[in-house]
Amino acid sequence: MTRTFSIRELTKEMGVTSRTLRHYEDENLLTPERRGQMRVYSQRDRARLTLILRGRRVGFTLAEIREILDLYEGGDGGVNQLTHTRKKFIQRIATLEQQRKDIEESIKELQLGVTWAETQLSEHHAEQNPRRVKMTGYSVMPAGE
Amino acid sequence: MTRTFSIRELTKEMGVTSRTLRHYEDENLLTPERRGQMRVYSQRDRARLTLILRGRRVGFTLAEIREILDLYEGGDGGVNQLTHTRKKFIQRIATLEQQRKDIEESIKELQLGVTWAETQLSEHHAEQNPRRVKMTGYSVMPAGE
DNA sequence: CCGTAACTTGACGTTCGCGTAAACGGAAGC
DNA sequence: GCTTCCGTTTACGCGAACGTCAAGTTACGG
Numbered sequence A, B: 001m002t003r004t005f006s007i008r009e010l011t012k013e014m015g016v017t018s019r020t021l022r023h024y025e026d027e028n029l030l031t032p033e034r035r036g037q038m039r040v041y042s043q044r045d046r047a048r049l050t051l052i053l054r055g056r057r058v059g060f061t062l063a064e065i066r067e068i069l070d071l072y073e074g075g076d077g078g079v080n081q082l083t084h085t086r087k088k089f090i091q092r093i094a095t096l097e098q099q100r101k102d103i104e105e106s107i108k109e110l111q112l113g114v115t116w117a118e119t120q121l122s123e124h125h126a127e128q129n130p131r132r133v134k135m136t137g138y139s140v141m142p143a144g145e
Numbered sequence C: 001c002c003g004t005a006a007c008t009t010g011a012c013g014t015t016c017g018c019g020t021a022a023a024c025g026g027a028a029g030c
Numbered sequence D: 001g002c003t004t005c006c007g008t009t010t011a012c013g014c015g016a017a018c019g020t021c022a023a024g025t026t027a028c029g030g
Helices: A007-014 A018-026 A043-057 A062-073 A079-126 B007-014 B018-026 B043-057 B062-073 B079-126
Strands: A033-035 A038-040 B033-035 B038-040
Touching: A007 A018, A007 A043, A018 A043, A043 A062, A043 B079, A062 A079, A062 B079, A079 B043, A079 B062, A079 B079, B007 B018, B007 B043, B018 B043, B043 B062, B062 B079
Parallel strands: none
Antiparallel strands: A033 A038, B033 B038
């Protein structure tokens, strides 16, 4: 049950171009095998690609993604390596949690924007000459320090 | 109480370079006033900068950030404009929520990595020749389709 | 008057993440 | 045979987001 994938299959499934997959290979993020000179992607490649794309969506650079992936695989299993890996992971988690906070803030802002727009629209409905509540400046801007 | 800021103050407070602030000005993201030829940033500029940096941290391009900021300010207040703005905001919220999911997944993965490393380390403690649980391949990879 | 510190405007350089040809190699179908 | 896919390599190009000089201006203390 160890399925393999052609480059085309993978691109369609994951929504990327073949150029992207080759690029990831140049960057040592993927290492498909070859049948002749054609690439044959394993389940493992596919799984790594999933991680890569997710990393990309959350703003990691390819170098950062490679580092994380290498941490999973690499190393001699020595204490130093393991300690280092653990530390790196914890750091990543911290930045991700900061990012989550940022995202939640952004969502809040945008939701304010939505309700604001809806208010304006309902007033358009009521009066034919709505009072322009400006919502500009830093009235809508973050209050927090 | 309408404080203003020099470029240096703002860079120090926000942790960016002056080049960055000038770049944002070139891109019409900030529009500080001038005293002579020196830039004078208002509270509003500072607030916008906060939003810009947060947007940047969550992976928005400057163009996207500008679009959002323009939506807040711009427009004639017409129904079409408002409807469009609302739609845009809602779209942004959707992508942000996708991103939050991605981030939470990533955090989970990394937490698995941490506990794995800790397990390895504790076994190092117990035995002098630890069994190398490989954690490689797609054993740690996402199970979900 | 001099230095120096903080600011200004160009303008070219750099990194990242691919896009986009250009040119070629099998294999399949008519 | 020829065309049509699907694949390959090599390599130059590009937009985004600044970095990095270079060269000049303004304000102030000594």
